[in-house]
Amino acid sequence: MELIIAKDYREMSRQAATLVAAHIIVNPRLVLGLATGSTPLGTYEELVKMKKKGMADFSLATTFNLDEYIGLGPKDRASYHYFMFHNLFNGLNIRRENINLLNGLAKDPKAECRRYEKAIQKAGGIDLQILGIGQNGHIGFNEPSEVFPTVAHIVDLSEETRRVNAKFFKDKKRVPTQAISVGIGTIMKAKEIMLLANTKEKAEAITEAIEGPVRPQVPASVLQLHPKSVMILTEQAAKGLKHIFYKSNKFSYIEKKVV
Ligand code: PGA
Numbered sequence: 001m002e003l004i005i006a007k008d009y010r011e012m013s014r015q016a017a018t019l020v021a022a023h024i025i026v027n028p029r030l031v032l033g034l035a036t037g038s039t040p041l042g043t044y045e046e047l048v049k050m051k052k053k054g055m056a057d058f059s060l061a062t063t064f065n066l067d068e069y070i071g072l073g074p075k076d077r078a079s080y081h082y083f084m085f086h087n088l089f090n091g092l093n094i095r096r097e098n099i100n101l102l103n104g105l106a107k108d109p110k111a112e113c114r115r116y117e118k119a120i121q122k123a124g125g126i127d128l129q130i131l132g133i134g135q136n137g138h139i140g141f142n143e144p145s146e147v148f149p150t151v152a153h154i155v156d157l158s159e160e161t162r163r164v165n166a167k168f169f170k171d172k173k174r175v176p177t178q179a180i181s182v183g184i185g186t187i188m189k190a191k192e193i194m195l196l197a198n199t200k201e202k203a204e205a206i207t208e209a210i211e212g213p214v215r216p217q218v219p220a221s222v223l224q225l226h227p228k229s230v231m232i233l234t235e236q237a238a239k240g241l242k243h244i245f246y247k248s249n250k251f252s253y254i255e256k257k258v259v
Contacts, residue, residue: 013042033129048091150185
């Protein structure tokens, strides 16, 4: 696991966008796994800026988002569909047919899960997966549980996640109780994973994920088993890490200071 410590949100976002842009240059047909939430907003802004300057060409890229609320359609401002077009896709030259999103209004959400998994497989799997992390250690909407879910599935959102995500809803009572999320198995099959975290509220989850045991009660801890993952953290999000682990033989951490 590679660890990059950025001094603040802006540097974290720049670092993340630079890595994505580098991937696109190396592989213009990149299959990119995307996350929503406050964390990747700065990264998406940087990518849109890069595209404007002619530094990032998404014309051959494909994207798959991680999750969607059940019951929210594309026109709903709180849906992840709306979020993605508003904050990223409208500013890139990505083809509509290469954008893959879960349908929160699907009549049969289980069938929607199967359709999505097949589409990911058909695209050859995810090359680079961008992740945020919940305060409870969730990745995508894979909430803490007794097992690591493998494929796309319906999730009952935890009270904590609903409370934290209420910031995206004008009417707090509208926060959905369920979502569809790709599974941990699908995430772990990505060739490369990039997890971002910037707030001090994430510090405990980050410490547990990196230095704690691998366990489904902290879903992000599974990333310790991924052969190619990078965490780009602000100093605030990394403040709980005990450096003794960097010397451990178990993982090869490369600590980089971004100034
Ligand atoms: P946030 O959410 O970026 O809004 O903090 C991250 C997540 O829940 O995965």
